[in-house]
Amino acid sequence: MTQETSLRERLVDAGVELVMTSGTASLGLREIARQAGVSHGAPRRYFPTHQALLSAIARRGFADLQARFAAATAGTTSPRGRLQALGRAYLGYALEHRGMFELMFRHELLTSEQEEPGRPRLRESTLPLFAHMAGLIATHRAEQAATDRPGAPEDSVPPASVTAAALWSNLHGIAQLWAWGSLQLVLGSAPPAGGPAGGTPDGDQLDRLVAAALDAHLGRGGA
Known part of the structure; x- marks a missing residue:
């Protein structure tokens, strides 16, 4: 070096x-x-601009998140099971590293068209992650169709990319609302008075929230 x-x-x-x-x-x-x-x-x-340095810092966050995804899905073969593991890893990272998570999804870092020496294009990190999620959803649907499981009429099912976007939005919203303390309030598990608004849910809470999101967007089903 x-x-x-x-x-x-x-x-x-x-x-x-x-x-x-x-x-x-x-x-x-x-x-x-x-x-x-x-x-x-x-x-x-x-770094020619402040944003170039921020992009390089955020790129580290995406590398860490990708490593967590790989570890979480190791040994899990079904597409729904992998989506469950990805969702839990996503929420865990978001709630453990709120500052980095906020930086990673700043609009001006993700969408800038500027080509600057030394500035990572964060879309090169985010788009493959999204495509992977959409691919798992498409595979899950194909497996359901192959086993003749009942479901919605084919013409009423949105494209896998749309479902992936809705699921991602759902997970992101869960992370944000938990960090603000809003979910704890509506679920009857608000933190003690004077305590931090957020905090990390225990494993069972994470699993239930991710499973509910999957059920909402994929229909009820096992791993």
Whole structure:
């Protein structure tokens, strides 16, 4: 690793540490430089814009999430079972690493068309994840059809990509509403007065919420 690459990685490492411990509000260029132990002008030598550095930090989050997905689905062969494992891993990551999760899905980082040296295009991380989910849904439907399980008329079933988008939105909403404390309120498990609004649900709660989302979008069924 060259000195230039090493310093570039130090800046990204510093940003990851900051967003994990202090949230997205801590990700100013000066604060990242201070955390990395370099001059406040150093980030500009390796990242042409602030967004380029934020994209590199968020890319680390997607790499971590992809690794969690791989671990969660290892040994699970059915498409519905894999979707259940993916959903649980997604919620777990979102609730454990709220700052990074918020950064990863910032609109201007995901959709920018700018081509900048050293700036990862986050769509190259998000679109394959979405395509994988849509593929599992399509395979699940094909398996259901092959076993002649009753379901909705074919012409009333939305494309797998639309169902994947709705399921993803459902999971993302669960994560956000739990982080705000809203789901705990309606489910009768609000945190104690003065406690944090969010917190991480236990394993059974995660499983029930993901299973309910799958039932809503795929119909009731086993793993």
